[in-house]
Amino acid sequence: MATLNAAERERYSRHLLLPEVGAAGQEKLKNARVLIVGAGGLGSPAALYLAAAGVGTLGIIDHDQVDLSNLQRQLLFDTAAVGQGKALSAQARLQALNPEIKIVAHPVKLGADNAAELLANYECVIDGSDRLETRYLVNDACVLFKRPLVSAAIHRFEGQAMTYVPGQGPCYRCLFPHSAAGAVPNCAEAGVLGVLPGVLGAVQATEAIKLVLGIGTPLIGRLLTYDALDMQWHEFRFTRRADCAVCGDRPTIRSLADSVADEPMRGACRDLKPQQLRDLLQATGGGHITVVDVREAREFAAGHLRGALNIPVGELPRRSAEIPLEFPVVFVCRSGGRSRRACELAAGAGIKEPASLEGGLLAWAAMVDPEMQVAPVG
Amino acid sequence: MHTVRVPSPLRSYTAGAARVHARGDTIGGVLLDLERAHPGMRFRMIDEQDRIRPHIRIFINQREVNSLDEPLAGADEVHLICALSGG
Numbered sequence: 001m002a003t004l005n006a007a008e009r010e011r012y013s014r015h016l017l018l019p020e021v022g023a024a025g026q027e028k029l030k031n032a033r034v035l036i037v038g039a040g041g042l043g044s045p046a047a048l049y050l051a052a053a054g055v056g057t058l059g060i061i062d063h064d065q066v067d068l069s070n071l072q073r074q075l076l077f078d079t080a081a082v083g084q085g086k087a088l089s090a091q092a093r094l095q096a097l098n099p100e101i102k103i104v105a106h107p108v109k110l111g112a113d114n115a116a117e118l119l120a121n122y123e124c125v126i127d128g129s130d131r132l133e134t135r136y137l138v139n140d141a142c143v144l145f146k147r148p149l150v151s152a153a154i155h156r157f158e159g160q161a162m163t164y165v166p167g168q169g170p171c172y173r174c175l176f177p178h179s180a181a182g183a184v185p186n187c188a189e190a191g192v193l194g195v196l197p198g199v200l201g202a203v204q205a206t207e208a209i210k211l212v213l214g215i216g217t218p219l220i221g222r223l224l225t226y227d228a229l230d231m232q233w234h235e236f237r238f239t240r241r242a243d244c245a246v247c248g249d250r251p252t253i254r255s256l257a258d259s260v261a262d263e264p265m266r267g268a269c270r271d272l273k274p275q276q277l278r279d280l281l282q283a284t285g286g287g288h289i290t291v292v293d294v295r296e297a298r299e300f301a302a303g304h305l306r307g308a309l310n311i312p313v314g315e316l317p318r319r320s321a322e323i324p325l326e327f328p329v330v331f332v333c334r335s336g337g338r339s340r341r342a343c344e345l346a347a348g349a350g351i352k353e354p355a356s357l358e359g360g361l362l363a364w365a366a367m368v369d370p371e372m373q374v375a376p377v378g
Numbered sequence: 379m380h381t382v383r384v385p386s387p388l389r390s391y392t393a394g395a396a397r398v399h400a401r402g403d404t405i406g407g408v409l410l411d412l413e414r415a416h417p418g419m420r421f422r423m424i425d426e427q428d429r430i431r432p433h434i435r436i437f438i439n440q441r442e443v444n445s446l447d448e449p450l451a452g453a454d455e456v457h458l459i460c461a462l463s464g465g
Contacts, residue, residue, distance in 0.1 A: 040465045041464070043465070127465075130464055132463045154465065155462040158386045175461075178432040190387070225459065234440075234457065236435075238442045377390040
């Protein structure tokens with residue numbers, strides 16, 4: 001076990017004063033290897049705190065670039081970093097914060113093909129990703145390769161966190177067995193209070209440190225929720241499901257290829273950018289594409305694409321027969337969430353290769369037609 | 379009358395309200411009462427086969443609910459939880 005040098009003893013002196021940490025605990029942190037999936041709103045505070053705390057090896061997975069709109073909440077980056085790769089930019093920031101530790105940048109997209117190799121080098125995983133597909137992949141990888149996982153997610157003013165430890169409690173799939181991407185909006189679609197991921201990311205860092213040190217009571221089998229508007233925390237108990245697809249008694253997900261295949265409808269849906277839909281409509285004169293607007297009638301009445309049918313997504317299962325099948329079907333909504341859900345419902349109902357307008361009519365108004373009136377949700 | 383806490387992805391149905399009230403002796407009854415007051419909301423949580431959707435969890439106080447027949451007592455609070463994807 002690595003011992004602390006003089007600079008480290010000074011740097012971590014406030015930890016060394018804590019009987020729960022002390023020199024032995026700090027050495028455990030120095031020997032620890034933690035992987036952070038996503039250098040975003042959650043990954044930023046988690047990485048900063050873990051680096052400051054002296055976690056000896058910190059891996060950062062992110063294949064994205066820093067965008068100006070990230071800076072409202074992603075404290076790893078400053079204005080000069082806009083346009084740079086997130087993993088490498090985060091590595092530089094964290095290394096400057098703590099030169100005593102090793103920061104490993106993984107500028108790749110986590111997938112079924114590389115997750116095993118990436119996880120093999122780490123003993124604990126923090127999920128700060130912003131895509132459901134990645135959340136399930138990370139969970140399944142942690143179950144299959146027996147790695148503790150600290151998971152958190154955010155939406156507008158609300159956050160949730162839980163911890164999975166192999167053999168000690170339920171996993172993320174026990175809580176939410178499956179999610180349709182369109183049913184769960186992300187920050188880009190719904191917005192998020194900038195400070196919110198700071199709170200949840202700090203919870204994740206705390207849990208990771210507790211797991212490394214073996215102290216306290218982790219959030220195993222407990223879902224912690226936070227409502228920033230009410231400034232309230234709640235805790236809910238949940239148990240392992242015997243029928244969980246990955247950690248249950250008869251798992252159907254036995255490899256990461258199974259994990260990806262568990263989302264059958266996702267691959268059947270296409271995303272269309274506003275310019276692509278415009279080109280399609282122009283090329284066909286609008287007559288050979290069926291546009292289905294899945295917003296509520298009140299939103300539809302305020303403004304919609306010419307010739308669009310209006311079937312609110314909640315009515316789609318019983319009204320899907322109203323959709324003509326002779327032309328390609330494109331679903332649209334306000335910001336792209338409901339249309340993605342509609343796409344998956346349509347694919348499940350046998351409509352071939354349905355498409356969804358990415359970013360919804362808000363993106364259409366921003367990129368194609370500024371005259372388009374897009375009503376608030378509801 | 380039970381207090382029902384609404385997750386933010388479903389607040390478009392409750393005019394932004396984080397807490398609403400509903401009557402019912404069971405979770406199923408409460409959800410039907412919610413549907414009367416907030417049309418369309420139940421379908422976001424319950425599928426055509428009357429099963430709780432897999433990205434939704436319902437808790438009575440702190441206790442997880444796996445059936446719509448789960449009974450409710452007078453002061454029980456219902457928490458609707460939706461999987462979140464943001465990071």
